[in-house]
Amino acid sequence: MRDVAVVGVGITKFGEVWDNSLRDIYVEAALAAIDDAGVDHLDSMTVGCMTGGLFVGQEHLGSLLADYLGQKNLAASRVETACASGGLAFRNAFIEVASGMSDIVMAGGVEKMTDIGGDGATYALAAAADQEYEVFHGATFPGLYALMAVAHMEKYGTTRDMLSAVAVKNHNNGSMNPFAQYPFKITKETVENSVMVASPLRIMDCSPITDGAAAVILTTVDIAKKLGKPIIKVIGSGHATDMIALHSRDDITTLQATSVAAEKAFKMAGKTIKDIDFAEVHDCFTIAEIIVTESLGLFAPGKGGEAVLKGETSLEGAFPINTSGGLKSKGHPVGATGAAQIVEVVKQLRGEAENGRQLKNNPKVGMAQNMGGSGGSTLVHILEVD
């Protein structure tokens, strides 16, 4: 397998977008990535999207987006694994370049979630759960993650304070991200006075409904050197699934797909969690970030909440998590999130993170953990400055 590098990144301003449709926002992110990379063509393109069908009645995004990007006859496809679709697109592009099949591949992600309204969005997102055994009985994602939160609190003594600390930290980081949907700071009180969605999760524990797109360009390290861009190598890629429904799992206070995907990525990279400088992780709900950091092996089981409360994962902490603002503040256009995480990791590794959120410790190795459903699938990637 050939060595692969990321040479270009692009992202749209996340939010509720009224003046552009799905195809428009994707093209905006894609052109930004192409411009950043300085490439003069693409060999292929793959885009992650969770459910263009349910959100906007549009599938077949490979053809549609290649067409609107002006890339006639391009080998273009769409991949999906719920909210980890962007991470899957990145992995497939990585394999395609590594294999020798293609030299320059764009991996992107897009979702247009706000056109359909609230009930429609809830139904569309529920398609990531087990339709027959969870959704038919009324379960939606806030409820499923609330079950995980209650179990984690019961087993480990995780507290309301710890959940709130995740939201406060991520909004602090997101306040410095010009592409974030909610780029403002909040306090503990903001979270704790917000409306209850599914106890113990309040609305400020939840990531928002978002329109947005992100794209990155992957190529061989040899081509990257000729482009004159900073070489950000993809050194590890891991992909794993878990039982789709919560009730089928042995333990809902951990995320097994995350542990297995991380193990695979570490093994490929020849690294351990101790070698990683920072990470973007999938904080679709505050409890998710806590459990993910434990499942990655960063903290012992039950210790993730305490760590965030102590500031260990803050911008100035020993292991910064979600410098972008995470899904909570940056926004969560589900199919785009995995690609947006890679955008942030690359910016941090290049020293290009905007508005004071650039890490000061000269990070060399970053990680992205992207999750689908209630953890039914996970992609983990490790990137390193060459």
Added chain:
Amino acid sequence: MRDVAVVGVGITKFGEVWDNSLRDIYVEAALAAIDDAGVDHLDSMTVGCMTGGLFVGQEHLGSLLADYLGQKNLAASRVETACASGGLAFRNAFIEVASGMSDIVMAGGVEKMTDIGGDGATYALAAAADQEYEVFHGATFPGLYALMAVAHMEKYGTTRDMLSAVAVKNHNNGSMNPFAQYPFKITKETVENSVMVASPLRIMDCSPITDGAAAVILTTVDIAKKLGKPIIKVIGSGHATDMIALHSRDDITTLQATSVAAEKAFKMAGKTIKDIDFAEVHDCFTIAEIIVTESLGLFAPGKGGEAVLKGETSLEGAFPINTSGGLKSKGHPVGATGAAQIVEVVKQLRGEAENGRQLKNNPKVGMAQNMGGSGGSTLVHILEVD
């Protein structure tokens, strides 16, 4: 890149399935493929599905299907490029094995189309067209293919007789396929007396709404030799897109994505159309088969209809097309069709096609052409007996 072979195939009986859901039919096909291959594990799995979201409210099929297949923690994903999703899954699995990332990969396809009813199915399928510029204005796929048929008739003198001959031929072949949805012969009169859908296309010019699944196992040629199965090598893979909307194309009497994808596959295989013994092609409508055979270079532009009328593509013809019965008789569970085509190509190359439809000329090289939408994307694969 490593040499790749198909070592196992599985398919369900296509039709209107009331007693099994999407997950059940996929598992049935997958277990058949695993059993046929004789492998004791999978390294990963990718499944093509056009729109589980719109048909049955279920996305996240990587997690769901790995779970129901008993493959805990498997790297499992879903890919989509409308009705060519199964072909895309096959290509991605091919790249993954060729790259060295995985040794044993299952590529499958599934669609459960009959649960939603007729109007729902029409809306779901329309998601493969350009929602903003075609569907909003009332166009659906029979109408779009009817436009292509009218243009082809006007430009080349293609006749009603020629369209009917495609349906009659494919039903003849399908009558010998125990997995076909409509395994019976029809006459020219059956087609020409059937109800008009979108002039000139009658209902017997159209492929049906179908539930079904298919799966194939890919591995390296080295591993295949140890399994003791016939070695069916994947020697060419091509993928291309075209403008998604018909009105954006220079010429709607040809299918450019098919031509480009075929060129790529021929180049990789080091073959031309003259080296191919037979093909499964995407006859979603009778006119599609005619235009596809021309776009593949098998017949000159405008000569595809005459060829089928003369029997050149029949089971006994010089270049048999759709020995399985094609989408017309076998059925067209949209996400599964590309994988089902590979199943038929492998059966023919192994000499295992059932009930007298096995080609008598000892075929060595077969092709599968799988198309999305009105030709907005196409996958072409070439397989050869080692």
